[in-house]
Amino acid sequence: MKTDLEIKQDVLEQIEWQNKLDKTQIGVIVNDGIVTLTGLVFSYAIKLEVIDAVKKVAGVKAIAEEIKVGYISTLNKTDTEIANTAIKMIEWNASVPNNKVIVEVENGFITLSGTLEHAFQRDAAKRTVEYLTGVKGVTNNITLQQIIEPKDVQEKINRAFVRSAVIDALNITVEVTNNTVKLTGKVHSISEKEEAQKVAFNAPGVYEVQNEIEIVH
Structure with a gap:
């Protein structure tokens, strides 16, 4: 240890x-x-x-x-400039449906809202604006309204864990109740724990992931 x-x-x-x-x-x-x-x-x-x-x-x-x-003065952007750039970048991102994400900017901090169908779309919207010049932080308030009914979600997630080069599938247990996935088990790093949550969120029909995986030395 x-x-x-x-x-x-x-x-x-x-x-x-x-x-x-x-x-x-x-x-x-x-x-x-x-x-x-x-x-x-x-x-x-x-x-x-x-x-x-x-x-x-x-x-x-x-x-x-x-x-x-703390941006140096030459890199400072107004909230309007940041908002305009963020909107354009989201529109250009093929993973995010057009006219579904609302962008608000205050003092360099971006807040995203709206409703999308899939977790990967919500994550893509956030990643699109995180690296823009002048941005000091991003809050992702986009909600999910998935239209696909979750069938065999547990099996799909387990298969995805087995395919992953990062996740030790044998050490993670998946439980599914309605649209909620609960993950338990033990991993060796925060990265592995977060990757497990990301994989579970990408399963069709999943609205919530309760990540109770422990990190051990």
């Missing part, structure tokens, strides 16, 4: 390796496997990359994210 000090060192090295950042830019505190991140970065995209790097470190149970985004 890793100590908190070992996890901290691995986190700092992973951030430096994956993001080519000077690890002194990011503050890392680890307490019982829970990682708190602090510091200042110059784009929301970098912030997301740092968080993604930490999720890949074995032994990290949870992340408390307190990283601030």
